[in-house]
Amino acid sequence: DAGITQSPRHKVTETGTPVTLRCHQTENHRYMYWYRQDPGHGLRLIHYSYGVKDTDKGEVSDGYSVSRSKTEDFLLTLESATSSQTSVYFCAISEGGENSPLHFGNGTRLTVT
Amino acid sequence: SQKIEQNSEALNIQEGKTATLTCNYTNYSPAYLQWYRQDPGRGPVFLLLIRENEKEKRKERLKVTFDTTLKQSLFHITASQPADSATYLCALDMATGGFKTIFGAGTRLFVKA
Numbered sequence: 518d519a520g521i522t523q524s525p526r527h528k529v530t531e532t533g534t535p536v537t538l539r540c541h542q543t544e545n546h547r548y549m550y551w552y553r554q555d556p557g558h559g560l561r562l563i564h565y566s567y568g569v570k571d572t573d574k575g576e577v578s579d580g581y582s583v584s585r586s587k588t589e590d591f592l593l594t595l596e597s598a599t600s601s602q603t604s605v606y607f608c609a610i611s612e613g614g615e616n617s618p619l620h621f622g623n624g625t626r627l628t629v630t
Numbered sequence: 631s632q633k634i635e636q637n638s639e640a641l642n643i644q645e646g647k648t649a650t651l652t653c654n655y656t657n658y659s660p661a662y663l664q665w666y667r668q669d670p671g672r673g674p675v676f677l678l679l680i681r682e683n684e685k686e687k688r689k690e691r692l693k694v695t696f697d698t699t700l701k702q703s704l705f706h707i708t709a710s711q712p713a714d715s716a717t718y719l720c721a722l723d724m725a726t727g728g729f730k731t732i733f734g735a736g737t738r739l740f741v742k743a
Contacts, residue, residue: 560674562731616679618676620676623672623673
């Protein structure tokens with residue numbers, strides 16, 4: 518497995534509370550991504566980063582923010598969690614450029630009650 | 631609208647047979663296409679990548695075809711084994727550094743002994 522660690526692996530939180538998910542990589546890859554996976558929708562890109570402090574929005578970025586202060590860490594924050602954000606969140610990394618596949622962590626299952 | 635379609639129904643086959651999974655897309659012009667395997671509770675794992683100018687790619691028991699006229703990719707597993715049982719995801723990339731990778735919802739494969 519690529520050196521990607523997501524924490525926590527499981528979390529239950531209440532509507533309206535802030536939540537931060539962490540992704541840590543040991544591969545020194547330039548690109549890092551946050552996806553969410555929901556039944557019937559496949560993986561959808563939330564935000565991505567192409568370098569330290571360089572981030573951009575993906576397809577479903579509303580309600581989420583990210584930060585990358587070090588190459589190895591990429592944080593995803595739900596400022597005020599909603600039930601629609603109940604999902605499995607995956608972090609991925611890639612070297613970038615053409616033909617560069619994604620390497621995924623094992624996900625964080627988030628439940629917002 | 632842009633869509634990637636994979637058969638939402640599970641595919642059940644007998645051990646030793648060839649499994650064929652389909653990925654159809656509309657309104658995309660991908661530079662390349664990828665296939666991933668995902669096991670329950672785990673992140674997707676990269677299997678194969680095929681470029682738009684390649685018709686076929688092989689890796690051990692895996693074969694992928696890419697028909698840009700039909701807008702379709704076929705993923706074959708020959709001599710299938712129960713250990714091949716998993717969900718297989720198709721993903722398209724517009725060759726923009728990796729952050730435009732779009733995923734299908736996946737097809738579940740069951741291989742019976």
